[in-house]
Amino acid sequence: MGEAFQDRAGDFIEVMSDTLDALSGGRDHRSECVIEASNLVAAFVDADGRHSAAELAAWVGAIGTKLDPPMIVTPQTLRDDDTFGGRKEWLTSPSTMFDLVLRADARDRERRSHRYYEAAMALAHATAALDMMPSPAEIVAIDQFRTMLLRAMDEQSVPRPGQPDPAVPAARTEATGAATPATEPDVELPPQRPIDELLAELDALIGLAEVKAEVRRLTSLLRIQAIRAERDLPTIETSKHLVFSGNPGTGKTTVARLLSQIFRTLGVVTKGHLVETDRSGLVAGFVGQTATQTRKVLDSALGGTLLIDEAYALARGGENDFGLEAVDTIVKFMEDHRDDLSVVAAGYPAEMQELIDSNPGLQSRFTKTIHFPDYDTDELVGIFSLISESKRYHLDDGGEAKLRDIIDAEPRGRGFGNGRFVRNVFEAAVGHHAVRLAEIAEAAEAGEPAEAGEAAGAGNGFELTDEQLTTLTEVDLVPPSSPSAPASSPFDR
Incomplete structure (x- = not known):
C-alpha cells in the first residue's frame, strides 16, 4: 500500500475532524470524516473504471479498516461485488460535508472550506499515484473535481484558495510578471509561490478554457509523479516540452510564464524563470557561430523555461540555412538537460506542425501541442x-x-x-x-x-x-x- 496515500487519507480525516468538531462545539465527527474519505477515494478509483488491485488494497488498508464496522476484504471481493461501480458520480457536485463547511464560511467570512479543498486534492493526487501511470480519465476527474469545488466557493462568495481577500489587494512585484531576455545574466527571482496561488492566477485569465485545462492536467500529472518519486516508486517521465500554437496576442507568453513558476513550485526545475527568444536570438550570420549563440541562450534558460517565439522560422531557410544548426543544438541540449529545462516552441499552427515534422528529434521531444484560440x-x-x-x-x-x-x-x-x-x-x-x-x-x-x-x-x-x-x-x-x-x-x- 502506498505510504503517501495512507498519509493523505489520514491527513484528510484528521483535518476535517478538527474542522467539524470546532464548528459543532466539540462533537466528535471522526466517523463521518472516514466515510467522506472513503467516498472521495472510491470516486477517484472509479474515475477510469479500472479498479486496480493496488487501488483497492490501499483503500482497504487506509480507510476500510477505519469504517464502523470495519470493512476488511480482499481487492478481488471488492471487484467481484462491484463495490466502487458508479461511484465517480460522487465527484460531480459538492458533498453534504463540503457544502456545510462552505456555507459556514459564507456566514462567518472564514476559509475553513480551504482545508477541505487542500486535503481532498492531496488525497485525490495520492489516489492517482497508486498506479505507476494515472489514466487520462483520472487526470480529467481531478481537474473536474477541483473546478466543481472552486465554482461552489464562487457561488457562496468565498474567495478561492490562492486568491487574496477582496478587501486586501495582493501586492505584486515587478519581477513576478517579467520575462528574462535571453541576453541577460541570471536574475533574482521573487519568492516561490504556492501552487494554488499560481492556478488561481491561471484560472483568472480571460478565455482560454481548454488551454487552462491542459495546464491544470499537466500540473496534476507532475504532482502525482512527484508523490511516487518521494516514495521511491517507479515513475513515468513526463515531458515538460510543449508546442504552443496560435495567432499573436493569444496569451502564450503569459501562460508560459505561469507554467515556468508552476514547474518551480513542483520542483521539476530549479529556478522557474522564463527566457524569451526567437530566430534572431539563436541564429548567427556566419558558419560555426549559431551553435555557440544558441547554447548561450539555452544556458541562460537552464533551470527554467525557454519560450521560442515563431519557432517555425528556424526551419524556413533550406538545407544550408543556419537555423537547422540551431535546431540540432536545441535537440541535443534538451536531451542533455531534460531534468532541468522546459522548452516551449510557439507559432502559427500549420507552420509549427511543419517544424515538428521536419526533425525526428523534435517529434520525440515535443509530444504535446496546446492550441491557443483567438479571443471572441x-x-x-x-x-x-x-x-x-x-x-x-x-x-x-x-x-x-x-x-x-x-x-x-x-x-x-x-x-x-x-x-x-x-x-x-x-x-x-x-x-x-x-x-x-x-x-x-x-x-x-x-x-x-x-x-x-x-x-x-x-x-x-x-x-x-x-x-x-x-x-x-x-x-x-x-x-x-x-x-x-x-x-x-x-x-x-
Whole structure:
C-alpha cells in the first residue's frame, strides 16, 4: 500500500475532524470524516473504471479498516461485488460535508472550506499515484473535481484558495510578471509561490478554457509523479516540452510564464524563470557561430523555461540555412538537460506542425501541442477592461459600444493581434483622451463655452474632475491604424 496515500487519507480525516468538531462545539465527527474519505477515494478509483488491485488494497488498508464496522476484504471481493461501480458520480457536485463547511464560511467570512479543498486534492493526487501511470480519465476527474469545488466557493462568495481577500489587494512585484531576455545574466527571482496561488492566477485569465485545462492536467500529472518519486516508486517521465500554437496576442507568453513558476513550485526545475527568444536570438550570420549563440541562450534558460517565439522560422531557410544548426543544438541540449529545462516552441499552427515534422528529434521531444484560440469580442472587451483598470481608466456605455464596433470591424486573419490589438486600441484612446481634455481645459480657461456637462468650474480656477480624467468615451476610441488616431501617446513603445 502506498505510504503517501495512507498519509493523505489520514491527513484528510484528521483535518476535517478538527474542522467539524470546532464548528459543532466539540462533537466528535471522526466517523463521518472516514466515510467522506472513503467516498472521495472510491470516486477517484472509479474515475477510469479500472479498479486496480493496488487501488483497492490501499483503500482497504487506509480507510476500510477505519469504517464502523470495519470493512476488511480482499481487492478481488471488492471487484467481484462491484463495490466502487458508479461511484465517480460522487465527484460531480459538492458533498453534504463540503457544502456545510462552505456555507459556514459564507456566514462567518472564514476559509475553513480551504482545508477541505487542500486535503481532498492531496488525497485525490495520492489516489492517482497508486498506479505507476494515472489514466487520462483520472487526470480529467481531478481537474473536474477541483473546478466543481472552486465554482461552489464562487457561488457562496468565498474567495478561492490562492486568491487574496477582496478587501486586501495582493501586492505584486515587478519581477513576478517579467520575462528574462535571453541576453541577460541570471536574475533574482521573487519568492516561490504556492501552487494554488499560481492556478488561481491561471484560472483568472480571460478565455482560454481548454488551454487552462491542459495546464491544470499537466500540473496534476507532475504532482502525482512527484508523490511516487518521494516514495521511491517507479515513475513515468513526463515531458515538460510543449508546442504552443496560435495567432499573436493569444496569451502564450503569459501562460508560459505561469507554467515556468508552476514547474518551480513542483520542483521539476530549479529556478522557474522564463527566457524569451526567437530566430534572431539563436541564429548567427556566419558558419560555426549559431551553435555557440544558441547554447548561450539555452544556458541562460537552464533551470527554467525557454519560450521560442515563431519557432517555425528556424526551419524556413533550406538545407544550408543556419537555423537547422540551431535546431540540432536545441535537440541535443534538451536531451542533455531534460531534468532541468522546459522548452516551449510557439507559432502559427500549420507552420509549427511543419517544424515538428521536419526533425525526428523534435517529434520525440515535443509530444504535446496546446492550441491557443483567438479571443471572441466579449473576451477582447474584457481584456481591454483589465488593461484600462490597471491604469485607472474605464469606458462609459458609448465607449464600450464603440469598442465592440472596432473589434468586430477588424479582419480576423493571421495578422490579427488579439490582446495586442486591444492594447493598441487602448493606447490610442488614452492619447486621444489626453488631447480632448487639453482642449476642454484650454477652452474653459479662456472662458469659451464648453460641451454640456463640462463647463462646471470654468474660469481661472478650472480643474478637470476625476471622472473626466478617468473616463474614455466614444470619441476617444478609434482603430489604431485610423488617420484620426493620435500620432503618439504616453504609452508608445
